[in-house]
Amino acid sequence: GQSLEQPSEVTAVEGAIVQINCTYQTSGFYGLSWYQQHDGGAPTFLSYNALDGLEETGRFSSFLSRSDSYGYLLLQELQMKDSASYFCAPRRGNTPLVFGKGTRLSVIA
Amino acid sequence: ETGVTQTPRHLVMGMTNKKSLKCEQHLGHNAMYWYKQSAKKPLELMFVYSLEERVENNSVPSRFSPECPNSSHLFLHLHTLQPEDSALYLCASSPLGRTSGTDTQYFGPGTRLTVL
Numbered sequence: 433g434q435s436l437e438q439p440s441e442v443t444a445v446e447g448a449i450v451q452i453n454c455t456y457q458t459s460g461f462y463g464l465s466w467y468q469q470h471d472g473g474a475p476t477f478l479s480y481n482a483l484d485g486l487e488e489t490g491r492f493s494s495f496l497s498r499s500d501s502y503g504y505l506l507l508q509e510l511q512m513k514d515s516a517s518y519f520c521a522p523r524r525g526n527t528p529l530v531f532g533k534g535t536r537l538s539v540i541a
Numbered sequence: 542e543t544g545v546t547q548t549p550r551h552l553v554m555g556m557t558n559k560k561s562l563k564c565e566q567h568l569g570h571n572a573m574y575w576y577k578q579s580a581k582k583p584l585e586l587m588f589v590y591s592l593e594e595r596v597e598n599n600s601v602p603s604r605f606s607p608e609c610p611n612s613s614h615l616f617l618h619l620h621t622l623q624p625e626d627s628a629l630y631l632c633a634s635s636p637l638g639r640t641s642g643t644d645t646q647y648f649g650p651g652t653r654l655t656v657l
Contacts, residue, residue, distance in 0.1 A: 465645070474545075474631060474648035475584070519584070529646055531584040 434458045436532035438520055443538045444510055452505045452535045454520035462523040464496050464503045469534070470516045478505070480523070507537070515539045544568065545649035547632050553655045554622065562617040562652045564632030571637060573615040574646065575607060578629040590615060622656045629653050 435457040444450040454464065463482035467475040481487055481496035481503060493506040507514055517534040524530075545566045554560050566573060575587040589597035590609040604626075606618040615632055631651045635644040 474650045475646075476648065477645050480645065523644075530586075533581075533583045 434530065436520065436522065436530065438518075438532055438535045440533065441536045441538070443540060444507075446510055446512060446539055446541050448510050449506065449508050450510060450537065452507075452518050452520075452537065454503045454505070454532075456501050456503075456520070456522045458522045458524060458530070460524040461498070461501075464494070465521045465523055465529060466494050466505045467519045467521060467531070468516050469519065475519060475531075478518075510539050512539050512541070545632060545634055545647055547630075547649035547652050549652055550650060551653045551655075553657065554619070555657050556622060556624070558619075558622075560619045562619065562630055562632075562654075564615040564617075564649055566613055566615075566632075566634040566647070566649075568634055568636070568647060570634035570647070571612060572635045572644070573609060573612075574633040574635070575615065575617050576631040576633065576648075578631055578651070579627075584631070587617075619654075622654075624656050627654055627656045 438454045463480055465480045466478040468478050469475040479487055479494040481494050484496055484498055486493055486495045491508045496503040515538050517536050519531045519534040521529040521531050548563045572591045574589050577585045577587055586599050587601045588607040593609050593612055604620050604622055608616040629651045632649040633646040635646045637644045
């Protein structure tokens, strides 16, 4: 079977650091993608981890542990514009992405 | 124009109407996708086309009919929809096709559909 879990909502203060966790269970796992979606907008690609460890892209970092079937997205120096939904999506060999319900991040002043 | 575009951006239709959603990608990608996004629900994959061939159909009702005339265009034809079909319909494309585990999907802005 296949499962995907991430928190439904997270609230953090502007300027702070927030971590959004994702646990997955899937066969044929290639890697873990993260997408951001603002209200009324389209999902946009943020990062992809094929290997264990941390990938850094500016204020955003993504981590993967294959042995734990776990990953997280780390957002630093939070800005109000980071308020959005964040989706983790495991990539599998011969199938398109599967998206979970996402985590709604609210950044407050 | 660049990226993935969708028209119309908003659509209101009655249950007896026939309408079509259009998606166009200007990225030279080989695969295109239709997703449905309802409130409080995950993105639901509807159809996948790879090199203009439908490779996946996730048990979508026949009132939704996709068409992919070429690798740059994807349509979703709508007929006798139900109010529960009201949702955001998102088109996406990816470079290599669904058989690649490393493919990144690029989404269009979506069409907000309301069925009365």
